[in-house]
Amino acid sequence: MPAPGGEGSGLASLRRVAVMPLARHVVVLAVVLFAALPLMHRGSMVSADEGAVLSQIWILEHRGGWGAENPAAAIDPSGEWFGIDIVESADGRYFPYAKHPLYPVLALGAFRVAGLPAVVALSTLGTLAAAVLTALLARRVRPGSDVVALWVAGLVSPLFFDGYWVIAHSLGAAGAALAVWSAIRWFEGSAAIRCWPPIVLGVVAAVMLRSEGALFAVALGVGGMAVAAATRRVRASAPAIVAVLAGGLAYVVDSRWHAAIVGGNGLKAFVIRDERSGWLAGRWSGAYATLLRPHLLAPTALGMTWFGIAIVTVVVAYLVRTRGAAVGRTVRWASLVVMIVAPATLLLRPAPVPGLLVAFPLLGAGLVLATGRWLRAPGPLALAVTGAAFVAAVLATQYAVGGSMEWGGRFFHLALPLLIPLVLDSLAEAGARLDARTARAAALGLAIPAMVLVVIAVGSTIRLQTVTADLVDTIHRVSRSTVPGDAAATGSPAGSTAAPVVVVNMEAVGRFSWRTVLDTRHLRVVDSGDLARVADRLHQAGVTQFTFASAHDHARDLGRLGGYTPAPGRTETVGVWRIYVMNAVSTAG
DSSP states (O other), X not given: OOOTTSHHHHHHHHHHHHTSOHHHHHHHHHHHHHHTHHHHOSSOOSOHHHHHHHHHHHHHHHTSSSOEEOTTTTTOTTOTTOSSSSOEEETTEEESSOSSTHHHHHHHHHHHHHHHHHHHHHHHHHHHHHHHHHHHHHHHHSTTOHHHHHHIIIIISTHHHHTTSSSTHHHHHHHHHHHHHHHHXXXXXXXXXXXXXXXXXXXXXXXXXXXXXXXXXXXXHHHHHHHHHHHTOGGGGHHHHHHHHHHHHHHHHHHHHHHHHHSOOSOOOOOOXXXXXXXXXXXXXXXXXXXXXXXXXXXXHHHHHHHHHHHHHHHHHHHHHHHGGGGHHHHXXXXXXXXXXXHHGGGSOOOOOOOXXXXXXXXXXHHHTOOGGGGSSHHHHHHHHHHHHHHHHHHHHSOTTTTSSOSSOGGGGGGHHHHHHHHHHHHHHHHHTSOHHHHHHHHHHHHHHHHHHHHHHHXXXXXXXXXXXXXXXXXXXXXXXXXXXXXXXTTSOTTOXXXXXXXXXXXXXXXXXXXXGGGTEEEEOOSGGGHHHHHHHHHHHTOOEEEEEESSOHHHHHHTSTTEEEOTTOOEEETTEEEEEEEEGGGOO
């Protein structure tokens, strides 16, 4: 018998943990996710899209309505340089995030309870709920896989990343998972009265929180009809009909609510925007961006290494699928290489991994190993067809640039609770075809990279939030030190000082500065050719001093601000950024 505390005792302890009831694992996962919240979100943000939501709830809280006036209207009456990027406007008011009003309303409620941490906690709760529902779905695909599915969904899938930013991906994924789980229960004979309400709730949540939620409702309808056709039971089509009707109703309500805020009375058109290279070319570009792209901008050693790991994982999975135990030696060596290389990437600077198959190698391996097992029972069939239909719909409609700043193809995340149970089933079936030694090596070759990616996700989140916070704080501090010199803004109390003027040449800064952007006259001038016009407007308004934040082409853009020059000794640097105090030439120095 192994000595107490020895290897045997350690393995026995792990086994006892593994066989704990699912409910206990849920509690442990909840503790892990919420304990990580202060580390993962420290008052700043990773994506400018978060800033759109936060700007909207700030306006709701401090302006008494959905829209905000342009604080720089005297300089920019048309609003072409309005400080917050990608806003809707109507009657002189600007709306940063009114396209899905439900989410800002929920976020505002959380904000009033406990500030920004409570808003982020909504996303964390969404990840936990999505993980629990993934586990319940896994039970219906492969009994006994629920605990593994819980931890894969909640900790090593991109849903973990979603739990710490102010975008409703995790909440939408939870809604999608609830709807599919309830539909499968209906397929398998549960009473309709117990199944259709959660289907409606889940679909409505997905549609009203995420744009791709409408695609999910249609995909679930396709999945339900596939089950009805396969089982030749008319009753099996009922969940599909309920899902599509609920999705359509939610889309109408969402559109009407949006129209009531920004004006108009029509339905929102579900269209592809910013297509500059043709539809087909945009599909290829978007697919690469969201499925395979290993880095955001310029190639990085981190991104290329993980792209290589993803390729190795898929190739080995294909060999196992086609040759089985005959490639045991290859599997063991490949697993060893991956187990060495993956942790070594922790020595590199952490950065987001945008491509889904690169950020989540388990998914690629499981899909390659897929067999006809998924088509033989209503539950797996519904998951497979719904997931495939949703992914195809996203590929057909997403932006050519994908999700821009993202971790693991964010537009696909509503399908992750559906795909993870299927992937785990494929991996388990493949492992059963290998000898015990090879199966253990393969499991470690998948598990270790997965955990390393969690660490990288944490590190990249912290780094990006730190950089963003430093930039925003520096711009705010420098702008507060300036004296614009012109008269107070229209509508200000008599004798009050005019708000500082801030000019930036990168679009996202206004969103990052959600707390302060409307307290300054923030001009977002992305086109360098417009800077001369901006300078003329500032001269006409009598502005003698302002802040210029430049992300690139510093000398060129400074030269286009005619009549102004940097104040000596008052330029600050944050990474690639230069933050200048600009003086009118007559007052320079």
